Amino acid sequence: MEQKRIAIYGKGGIGKSSTASNVAAACADEGYKVMIIGCDPKSDSSITLLGGKRIPTILDLLRQKIDVKEEDIVFDGYKGVKCVEVGGPEPGIGCAGRGIIVAIQRLKKVCKSIDDMDLIIYDVPGDIVCGGFVAPIRKGLVNEAYILTSGEYMPLYAANNICKGLAKIDTPLSGIICNSRSVTREEEIVRKFSEEIGSKLMAFIPKEQIVQDCERDGFSVLEKAPDSSVAGVYRELAHAIMSNDSSVLPSSLEDERLRELTR
Amino acid sequence: MAEKDISIIHPRPSSIVAALYTLRDLNVDVAILHGPPGCSFKHARLLEEDGIHVVTTALDENGFVFGGREELSTLLGKVNEMFNPKLIGIVGTCVSMIIGEELSEPVKDANLDVPVICVEVHAGYPNNTKGVLIALESACDAGVITDEELERQKVLLKEATNVEKRHGAASKEYLVPSRGDLKYKVAEKIINYLKEGKKCLTIMNAKKETGYMFADITVAINEVAEQLGVSDNVINMANVDDTLGLPRVRHHAISIMNDFREKGIEIHEIIGGMDEYPVTGEKVSELIAEKYSDFDFAVITGVPHAIPMDNLQNMDVISVTNGPRQVHPLKDMGHSNVIVEIDLHPKTLGVSNIVESEFGATMREVVKDMQKTEEA
Ligand SMILES: Nc1ncnc2c1ncn2[C@@H]1O[C@H](COP(=O)(O)OP(=O)(O)O)[C@@H](O)[C@H]1O
Ligand code: SF4
Ligand SMILES: [Mg+2]
Numbered sequence: 001m002e003q004k005r006i007a008i009y010g011k012g013g014i015g016k017s018s019t020a021s022n023v024a025a026a027c028a029d030e031g032y033k034v035m036i037i038g039c040d041p042k043s044d045s046s047i048t049l050l051g052g053k054r055i056p057t058i059l060d061l062l063r064q065k066i067d068v069k070e071e072d073i074v075f076d077g078y079k080g081v082k083c084v085e086v087g088g089p090e091p092g093i094g095c096a097g098r099g100i101i102v103a104i105q106r107l108k109k110v111c112k113s114i115d116d117m118d119l120i121i122y123d124v125p126g127d128i129v130c131g132g133f134v135a136p137i138r139k140g141l142v143n144e145a146y147i148l149t150s151g152e153y154m155p156l157y158a159a160n161n162i163c164k165g166l167a168k169i170d171t172p173l174s175g176i177i178c179n180s181r182s183v184t185r186e187e188e189i190v191r192k193f194s195e196e197i198g199s200k201l202m203a204f205i206p207k208e209q210i211v212q213d214c215e216r217d218g219f220s221v222l223e224k225a226p227d228s229s230v231a232g233v234y235r236e237l238a239h240a241i242m243s244n245d246s247s248v249l250p251s252s253l254e255d256e257r258l259r260e261l262t263r
Numbered sequence: 264m265a266e267k268d269i270s271i272i273h274p275r276p277s278s279i280v281a282a283l284y285t286l287r288d289l290n291v292d293v294a295i296l297h298g299p300p301g302c303s304f305k306h307a308r309l310l311e312e313d314g315i316h317v318v319t320t321a322l323d324e325n326g327f328v329f330g331g332r333e334e335l336s337t338l339l340g341k342v343n344e345m346f347n348p349k350l351i352g353i354v355g356t357c358v359s360m361i362i363g364e365e366l367s368e369p370v371k372d373a374n375l376d377v378p379v380i381c382v383e384v385h386a387g388y389p390n391n392t393k394g395v396l397i398a399l400e401s402a403c404d405a406g407v408i409t410d411e412e413l414e415r416q417k418v419l420l421k422e423a424t425n426v427e428k429r430h431g432a433a434s435k436e437y438l439v440p441s442r443g444d445l446k447y448k449v450a451e452k453i454i455n456y457l458k459e460g461k462k463c464l465t466i467m468n469a470k471k472e473t474g475y476m477f478a479d480i481t482v483a484i485n486e487v488a489e490q491l492g493v494s495d496n497v498i499n500m501a502n503v504d505d506t507l508g509l510p511r512v513r514h515h516a517i518s519i520m521n522d523f524r525e526k527g528i529e530i531h532e533i534i535g536g537m538d539e540y541p542v543t544g545e546k547v548s549e550l551i552a553e554k555y556s557d558f559d560f561a562v563i564t565g566v567p568h569a570i571p572m573d574n575l576q577n578m579d580v581i582s583v584t585n586g587p588r589q590v591h592p593l594k595d596m597g598h599s600n601v602i603v604e605i606d607l608h609p610k611t612l613g614v615s616n617i618v619e620s621e622f623g624a625t626m627r628e629v630v631k632d633m634q635k636t637e638e639a
Contacts, residue, residue, distance in 0.1 A: 059328065059329075062324075062325060062328070063325060063328075063329055065325065089328055089329045089330065090329075093329065093330045093332070093363075094327070094328050094329040094330035094362050095327055095328055095330075095361070095362040095363075096328075098327045098328050098362070099328040099329075102324055102327075102328055
C-alpha cells in the first residue's frame with residue numbers, strides 16, 4: 001500500500017494531539033507500522049504512547065550540538081509506534097518556525113525507518129503563525145490533511161481559515177473530524193460544514209471523561225480502556241483514514257454562513 | 264517627499280551597512296554584527312581599513328532557532344579584552360531582528376565598563392538612510408550625541424533620501440551601471456577650455472571621506488590652470504566646513520583643508536560641512552546667481568546630482584561620481600560629460616590626506632603631453 005502521511009490541523013486545544021495518538025495506537029493495534037511526529041514546541045504528541053514519559057526532542061539535541069542519529073530521536077512506544085518530537089526553543093526566544101524546518105530536515109536525513117512506515121502522523125500546532133509551521137506540508141512530507149473541529153463557532157472559524165490556507169498552498173483536504181464539545185446539533189453542524197466546503201465528515205468523537213483520565217495516567221484510550229465505546233470510535237476513525245482515498249481542494253465559507261450554521 | 268513609489272530592482276547598500284558606517288563616524292572602536300557570519304562581509308572588511316574592528320557573532324542554524332544571547336554577551340567580553348575599546352556598537356541583522364533578539368540583554372549580561380550603542384536594524388528598509396537614522400537615534404539614547412545633532416542629522420538624512428529619489432540611485436526602477444566617459448577625452452576638453460581662457464567653477468560636494476579623492480580633482484584643475492597661467496579663471500567651492508558634523512567627519516574637513524592650504528589652493532566658497540552634501544545645492548545655486556553666472560563651465564565632483572541645474576543652464580557641466588549607476592541620471596540632468604572614479608571609496612578609507620584620483624592623474628598627464636607636442 002501507499003504510505004499515508006497525514007497532518008491533523010485545528011484550533012489549539014481542540015484535541016489534535018489526543019486524537020493523533022489514539023489513532024496511532026488504533027492503527028498499531030491493526031498491525032500497521034505507524035510513526036507520530038510531534039511538531040508542536042510543547043512536545044506533547046507522543047507522551048500517551050510512551051506511558052507518560054517524555055523523550056528528548058530533536059531540537060534539544062541540536063541545541064547541544066549533538067550529531068543526532070536515528071536512535072537518539074526515534075523511540076518505540078505503544079505496540080512499536082515510532083515516536084518523534086521536534087521540540088522548540090525556549091518560549092519567547094529564537095524562532096520556533098525555523099526550528100520545525102531544521103528539525104524536519106534533520107529527521108529526513110537521519111531517519112531510515114521513515115520509509116517503511118504505513119502511516120506517519122504529523123501532529124502540528126494549532127496556530128500556523130509562520131511558514132515554519134506548514135513546513136511538513138510545504139516540503140512535501142504530508143500528502144493528506146485532516147481538520148479537527150467541534151460544532152462551536154470559534155473552532156469552525158479556525159477550521160474554515162485552515163481551508164483557505166490549504167487551498168492557497170494547493171494542499172487537498174482528506175476529511176473533517178468532529179471532536180465533540182457536547183454542543184447541540186453538533187454532528188449535524190459539522191457534517192453540513194464538511195459538505196459545504198466540499199469535503200466529508202470522517203468521524204464524530206464524543207466528549208468522554210475517560211479520554212482525559214487515560215491521558216492523565218499517561219496512556220491512550222486504546223491501551224488503557226480498549227473496551228470503552230470511545231476506543232471503538234477511534235478504531236473506526238483509524239479504519240476510515242487508512243481506507244480513505246479521496247481528497248479535495250477545499251473551498252471556504254463566508255463568515256455570515258458560518259454564523260448561520262452554528263446558530 | 265516621494266512623488267512616486269517605485270520598486271527598485273538593482274541591489275544597493277543595505278541599512279545594516281549604513282549603520283556600520285555611521286558607527287564609524289561616531290568613532291566606535293568595535294562594531295559587532297549580531298547575525299550570520301557572512302553578513303555585510305565586504306563593507307566590514309573595508310571598515311577595518313578605516314581603523315575600526317568589525318566582528319560578528321556568526322549565528323549559525325542553531326542560533327537562528329535558539330537565539331544568540333550568550334554568543335553576543337561572550338563576544339562583548341572577548342572584544343573588550345582584545346581591543347580595549349572606549350565605545351562599542353552592536354548592529355542587528357535580518358536574522359537577529361526576525362527572531363526578535365533583544366540586543367540590550369546581552370549587554371547587561373556582559374556588564375562592561377564601556378558604553379555600548381545598540382542598533383536594532385535589518386536590511387529590509389528600502390532606503391538605507393534608515394540604517395543611519397536608527398544608528399544615530401541609538402547613539403542619542405546612549406548619550407553619545409546630543410539631541411541637537413540628532414535633529415540636524417535627521418534633516419540631512421531626509422534630504423539625502425530625497426536627493427537619491429530625485430536624480431540618484433532611487434530615481435528609477437532599474438539603473439544600468441556605466442563606466443562613464445573616457446577620462447583623457449574629458450581631460451583634454453577641460454584643458455582646452457582653460458587654454459581658451461574660459462572661466463571654470465569647481466564644485467566639490469563630497470560625501471564624508473570620499474572627499475579625500477574628489478578633492479584631488481579640484482587640486483588637479485588648479486594645477487593645470489596654474490601651468491597655463493590662468494589661475495584667476497578658476498573659482499573653487501567645497502563642502503569642507505570643519506565646524507559641522509560628527510567628530511570623524513569634522514576631522515576629514517580639517518585634513519582636506521590643510522592639504523588644500525599646503526598646495527596653495529584657495530577655496531573661495533565653503534558650501535557646507537562634509538555631511539551636508541544633500542543640502543548644499545541651494546547655497547551653490549545662490550552663489551552662482553550672485554557672483555558666477557557668467558562662468559563658462561563647471562566641474563562638479565562627489566554627489567553631483569544634489570546640485571540643481573537651474574543656475575547651471577548656461578554652463579557646460581562636467582561631473583565626477585563614484586557611482587556607476589549615477590552616470591545615466593546625471594546625463595539625464597543635462598551634464599555633458601560624466602566621469603566615474605571606479606572603486607573610489609576603498610581608497611579613501613584609513614587616510615587623512617588627499618589621495619590621487621584617476622581623473623586628476625589623467626589631467627596632469629594630458630597637460631604635459633599637450634605642452635610637449637606644442638614645444639615640438
Ligand atoms: N473526545 C474528548 N473527550 C474528552 N476530552 C478530550 C477529547 N479530546 C481531547 N480531549 C482533551 O482536550 C485537551 C486538549 O487536547 P489536545 O489533544 O492537547 O489538543 P490540541 O493538540 O489540539 O491542542 C486534552 O486534555 C484532551 O485530553
Ligand atoms: S539577508 Fe540580511 S542578515 Fe542575511 S546576509 Fe543579507 S543582510 Fe545579512
Ligand atoms: Mg497538540
